[in-house]
Amino acid sequence: VDQLKVAVLGVGLIGGSIGLACRARAGAHVTGWDVDPGARERARERGAIDEAVTEIPVVVDGADIVFAAVPVSQLVPTVKVALTWAGPETIVTDVGSTKREIIEAISDRRFIGGHPLAGSELSGVTHAREDLFEGARWFLCDGDGACAGAGDAGASREGRKRLEDLIATFGAEPVTIDAGVHDRLMATVSQLPHVLANLLVAQASGEGEGMDVGDDSRSPIVGPSFRDATRVAGSNSAIWTDIYMSNREALLAAIDELIPRLERVRVLLREGDAEALTEWNEQARAQRKAVLGEAAGGADRP
């Protein structure tokens, strides 16, 4: 069989990990482009790409699959340029954390939206790993809303299979999803937790209200639960402002859903209803299990 040709646009943590996985697991030839020449060079040194290229038209030339892994605000223009220069059988996909915006902006049957549920607060190709996607869900969606295999043309169907097969070699699971459902889901399980982490540290730091304990002790005033709950507070603004902006409609809806939930807990507390508080807490234990797909145990340390 011919060697698979992959182009990666944006060789940061995700793009770099895609490159490493393509080369190590699919024996692919990987060309890479990044707006930052330093990142291109590091990607080559790390072995994330075979070849660093300075122009998008050159890097996508002859590629079977193109991954756009640039910041969310740059995705639409980057994918558009890639589609302009990509061949008729090439599949162009992205790895952005929001999907409706790009799905609505790109009308091209060679494009399939993507979002691997992987990553970390670490960024840059230096932290890229060929096993980053192992066991992860990799959402795919296209402009139809319907998606996956339901495609109405052979080229697209064959191209989608090519993409899904490659994702599977990464150890990830390709899962088709509607772009709107995807964005509402991410607003709740990703962006809302980030917002709450930011608000918790603001409130704990005594911004506004007087939370100052007024001592100069060396031990922390917070325990491990606060540390975990706020781990993502103040995550990389270069990435997160884009995500907030791109998914703000769904995030607003998630906030609008959270506030009445807070009001309901407030009522239980005000009424001092111990039984209802216990029931609410037990429900949360079961809900966490369900959401995390766990067979047993509520909190991580039960």
Place this chain on the structure above:
Amino acid sequence: VDQLKVAVLGVGLIGGSIGLACRARAGAHVTGWDVDPGARERARERGAIDEAVTEIPVVVDGADIVFAAVPVSQLVPTVKVALTWAGPETIVTDVGSTKREIIEAISDRRFIGGHPLAGSELSGVTHAREDLFEGARWFLCDGDGACAGAGDAGASREGRKRLEDLIATFGAEPVTIDAGVHDRLMATVSQLPHVLANLLVAQASGEGEGMDVGDDSRSPIVGPSFRDATRVAGSNSAIWTDIYMSNREALLAAIDELIPRLERVRVLLREGDAEALTEWNEQARAQRKAVLGEAAGGADRP
């Protein structure tokens, strides 16, 4: 010098760890009581106590320091019984997560409220560790509100020093705090994060709204950030209902402070103010550092 005599009422995770630390680090003789005979027996087997005793009057007899480590709702009656039978020089303290309730209920110069910022979602003497308090802050407060050394009588001052010295041998740092400030602080850095974790899993589980992704994939729909943010969701109800009930006034205030913060983020999102979102996020990064007492790095993985 005479061997220190310590009594522990309630030999769960915290009480058991106090017993282990007292024996290993202070060469103390530790007697233990628990309402559950099985827990008493396990505590003796684990070496957390030298002697298991079935009656509180017997266990506190002759003790220099008594630790009440029973659930929050049982603290006041337990401490009252202990004070009834304790000697005139004995110091009685507790380890409860809320302090105003007990400080207001107990009027006895032999009592000093306490709260070590340690523990985990694990419970029971089986998980007790002699190093559980290493590096942790151990809050102390008494009925004066003023506290620490400011005591107006020799016995109390000597007793406080005895307690502080013992806490220091655990590797913890005794820190004096006003009970009201303590409870407001804990409402924000501990109880509010627990409430939010419960609400996040409820919202993500699609309770009420339609969040169902409608697939039977094997990979999780949430990433590591959601897992961390909700680690404490559905924590042990036997402990947490008590804590919510005992500190509900401060927790209500914390919720009342959070809601307007959410409303402000909502405005930034609705207005699509990228610059203000970035500034807000950068502030959170700095605030987390300040709250966690970190020298560098915003999120744990920078």
